């Protein structure tokens with residue numbers, strides 16, 4: 633097999649797991665970052681180079697009915713709520729089309745991998761697999777039983793539970809045990825509508841929790857002691873009135889925090905937007921926020937050795953931004969500008 637051509641990118645490289653801004657180049661061959669060097673090369677692309685995002689929590693299935701009326705969380709996404717009604721009323725082809733369009737938008741806005749919480753049982757998983765065909769995205773799908781079904785789909789990466797409050801303890805316990813026997817990961821929404829489902833979720837020893845926007849210091853201490861990572865979705869929390877996660881406290885407690893855009897019907901699956909909000913509202917720590925949107929997300933899916941940062945040997949899932957765009961020109965801190973203001977219109981190339 634012929635070796636693929638080497639691609640060279642010159643400029644400011646957001647390099648390594650500490651995301652330091654280094655002047656130089658990277659070389660890419662067969663999709664892998666081969667080399668980082670400081671000399672000037674005859675490059676294919678030039679600009680500000682950073683790893684692409686990992687969207688650690690999204691629901692793509694509701695892409696076909698965006699921007700519903702403002703409703704309380706339970707009326708919107710709870711059992712029997714607006715979302716489940718809309719899903720039931722929307723033809724299959726339209727749901728798949730919505731997923732497909734969101735996937736394309738994720739690629740265009742710099743995401744390379746994502747974790748989807750899939751409703752609708754095995755059929756829901758099949759729809760996403762169909763939408764994913766030919767898409768340059770790495771998908772981790774967590775399924776759950778469809779309406780009236782007892783078992784969760786086995787044909788996917790994991791089990792994604794809405795909240796322990798939506799199901800009896802017995803049913804949740806059986807689903808988790810089944811998933812573990814099948815070697816699947818387990819992710820659970822918790823601390824979104826209230827704090828009362830956090831401890832019950834923790835006792836199930838999930839691989840990660842989603843939201844914890846209602847969690848208090850004691851809850852976060854318990855999560856930290858259990859060593860369980862958390863995925864936060866602040867824009868979703870603002871839209872549903874679920875409060876905002878205390879990300880500063882999570883970091884203080886040593887919890888690994890990743891970031892997701894949650895339901896597409898509420899917010900675009902654009903990680904730049906999530907990152908801006910997280911940075912401006914919850915944590916003035918550019919390095920930490922960028923890590924949450926990249927490397928920590930990769931860790932959630934067990935791929936932090938392959939994705940999430942620019943290092944020799946890792947996959948070249950990178951994007952090149954235009955340092956000379958009206959938006960980024962005059963930056964005195966490349967990483968800060970990415971975290972605080974960069975957007976899809978600054979992207980020159982996506983690899």
Ligand SMILES: [Zn+2]
Nearest residue numbers: 749821894895
């Ligand atoms: Zn969710």
